[in-house]
Amino acid sequence: xxxxxxxxxxxxxxEAIRNRVLYLLLIFAVAMISFxxxxxxxxxxxxxxxxxxxxxxxxDIFGVLTSVFIGIGLVSREIERRTVYTxxxxxxxxxxxxLGKFGGLTITLLVNTTVMALWxxxxxxxxxxxxxxxxxxxxxxxxQFLLITALAVLFSCLSSPILSSIMTLALYVIGHxxxxxxLLKAKIVSPAGRVLCDVLYYxxxxxxxxxxxxxxxxxxxxxxxxxxxxxxxxxxxxxxVLAGACAIFQGKELQ
Amino acid sequence: xxVLELSDxxxxxxxxxxxxxxxxxxxxxxxxxxxxxxxFIGPNGAGKTTTIKLALGLIxxxxxxxxxxxxDVSRVxxxxxxxxxxxxxxxxxxxxxxxxxxxxxxxxxxxxxxxxRRVEELLERVGLANRGTRxxxxxxxxxxxxxxxAQALINDPELVILDEPMSGLDPIGRREVRDIILDLKAxxxxxxxxxxxxxxxxxxxxxxxxxxxxSLKAVxxxxxxxxxxxxxxxxxxxxxxxxxxxxxxxxxxxDDLVLVRVDSQDELKRVLSSLDxxxxxxxxxxxxxxxxxxxxxxxxxxxxxTGARPTPPEEARRAS
Numbered sequence: 237x238x239x240x241x242x243x244x245x246x247x248x249x250x251e252a253i254r255n256r257v258l259y260l261l262l263i264f265a266v267a268m269i270s271f272x273x274x275x276x277x278x279x280x281x282x283x284x285x286x287x288x289x290x291x292x293x294x295x296d297i298f299g300v301l302t303s304v305f306i307g308i309g310l311v312s313r314e315i316e317r318r319t320v321y322t323x324x325x326x327x328x329x330x331x332x333x334x335l336g337k338f339g340g341l342t343i344t345l346l347v348n349t350t351v352m353a354l355w356x357x358x359x360x361x362x363x364x365x366x367x368x369x370x371x372x373x374x375x376x377x378x379x380q381f382l383l384i385t386a387l388a389v390l391f392s393c394l395s396s397p398i399l400s401s402i403m404t405l406a407l408y409v410i411g412h413x414x415x416x417x418x419l420l421k422a423k424i425v426s427p428a429g430r431v432l433c434d435v436l437y438y439x440x441x442x443x444x445x446x447x448x449x450x451x452x453x454x455x456x457x458x459x460x461x462x463x464x465x466x467x468x469x470x471x472x473x474x475x476x477v478l479a480g481a482c483a484i485f486q487g488k489e490l491q
Numbered sequence: 492x493x494v495l496e497l498s499d500x501x502x503x504x505x506x507x508x509x510x511x512x513x514x515x516x517x518x519x520x521x522x523x524x525x526x527x528x529x530x531f532i533g534p535n536g537a538g539k540t541t542t543i544k545l546a547l548g549l550i551x552x553x554x555x556x557x558x559x560x561x562x563d564v565s566r567v568x569x570x571x572x573x574x575x576x577x578x579x580x581x582x583x584x585x586x587x588x589x590x591x592x593x594x595x596x597x598x599x600x601x602x603x604x605x606x607x608r609r610v611e612e613l614l615e616r617v618g619l620a621n622r623g624t625r626x627x628x629x630x631x632x633x634x635x636x637x638x639x640x641a642q643a644l645i646n647d648p649e650l651v652i653l654d655e656p657m658s659g660l661d662p663i664g665r666r667e668v669r670d671i672i673l674d675l676k677a678x679x680x681x682x683x684x685x686x687x688x689x690x691x692x693x694x695x696x697x698x699x700x701x702x703x704x705x706s707l708k709a710v711x712x713x714x715x716x717x718x719x720x721x722x723x724x725x726x727x728x729x730x731x732x733x734x735x736x737x738x739x740x741x742x743x744x745x746d747d748l749v750l751v752r753v754d755s756q757d758e759l760k761r762v763l764s765s766l767d768x769x770x771x772x773x774x775x776x777x778x779x780x781x782x783x784x785x786x787x788x789x790x791x792x793x794x795x796x797t798g799a800r801p802t803p804p805e806e807a808r809r810a811s
Contacts, residue, residue, distance in 0.1 A: 243598055250586070322595070
């Protein structure tokens with residue numbers, strides 16, 4: 237007998253894989269990864285680098301788009317279309333609904349990322365390229381998708397689907413530019429401004445923790461503990477975000 | 492112990508950027524007793540759906556409390572004993588009928604064989620046998636209402652809450668839903684439902700609550716609420732040559748059919764006896780009683796309703 241969270245998660249996964257948007261995104265991702273091969277012909281000497289760079293970037297972008305559009309669609313739509321009524325009239329805690337939805341998206345993204353990664357590795361294998369660090373890079377991207385999904389679920393509990401999508405995508409962009417707060421801090425004289433920089437640096441999601449594209453593409457060694465740090469960061473930050481989502485949804489009036 | 496108990500419930504909302512409160516419900520209190528069919532009636536916007544959402548803990552009251560089987564509605568486990576069909580149910584349209592019911596059965600922790608048996612039984616009961624393999628997006632409105640009703644019954648609930656279960660159904664579908672509600676009562680279940688269709692309410696409800704502009708205007712049995720005495724009769728006569736009768740007021744004439752309203756039993760006797768020997772044929776005598784609809788209209792308009800609907804002929808025959 238499955239726990240209720242798992243029942244909701246499996247149903248969410250079923251919903252996602254019956255959603256055409258998922259397949260559309262996957263087709264685009266596969267096309268982009270394939271396109272890297274053509275693009276690499278235009279450069280001399282750095283063919284491998286281009287394929288790796290473009291492939292990882294494609295997985296990154298389409299994984300994030302899946303997290304945002306499928307993730308927000310699944311939670312907000314459930315509230316907007318009032319399908320949630322029948323569900324929450326059953327003996328289900330609201331946190332079980334939120335976590336079930338997140339769980340379903342986790343499975344969806346796992347399948348999605350695996351398909352993209354397999355295609356990417358196949359393209360590389362045809363060129364005779366194999367780099368185990370690429371597996372680590374894709375795994376870290378998957379962890380990043382989970383964090384983005386947690387944020388998408390949080391925003392879905394807060395606002396409309398469009399606003400949630402915009403906010404999640406904005407955080408994705410900001411999350412990759414957090415290093416700039418350090419630069420900004422060095423240039424700010426006001427102590428209050430420097431504190432604000434620090435606060436934003438620590439409060440906003442630091443997606444740099446999941447990004448090892450640079451060293452992997454250039455064949456540089458990956459620092460020890462990168463995966464552990466990313467996992468720990470996801471666990472702490474992701475748990476806090478999901479706890480926030482559960483707390484908000486707990487008090488939400490389902491009008 | 493009441494099955495459902497709402498005590499001093501008030502609920503308001505604010506529009507965006509407005510500090511003014513709009514009251515949807517004011518000091519609402521009523522109970523639903525074990526084994527009864529309780530009809531919750533009222534015009535659009537009266538607050539019926541809001542009351543139901545409060546009763547299920549989907550929204551929260553400003554003041555007051557909701558108890559189901561004596562327990563606060565915020566206790567999730569109490570919902571094990573409850574089934575709910577929302578108004579115009581929006582269901583997971585990507586699932587088939589079988590999958591949809593199976594999913595809800597899983598939420599109650601039912602085993603595989605029990606789920607299979609229950610799904611089959613319910614599809615049969617709501618008239619959707621052999622339709623279980625079709626995705627809900629291909630269901631008609633009436634079919635969605637039926638599958639929605641099936642999911643509400645998946646756990647064999649002791650309390651069934653239905654929000655407008657007859658809306659969107661054709662007369663046959665309405666009759667089937669009515670039969671299901673009566674069957675639930677026969678099995679000792681309690682049914683609480685909101686509706687616009689007052690004829691159904693009069694036919695099947697043990698008690699009725701009438702909500703108007705967020706306030707409960709009346710609660711009780713139909714007989715408590717509506718004076719069942721005949722208020723006047725409508726006499727239809729064919730072939731009345733001179734067109735005059737000793738009493739009553741002619742309401743309409745069509746070809747040789749005359750419809751006359753008489754206000755007392757004495758007048759009725761005089762009218763009927765005057766027909767003998769005049770070649771006139773009595774077509775029907777229809778007693779007009781106050782209906783729930785009259786009462787509702789009176790409450791909505793805030794004054795007494797003068798008109799009463801004649802009881803349909805078949806009901807008049809039954810009454811006599």
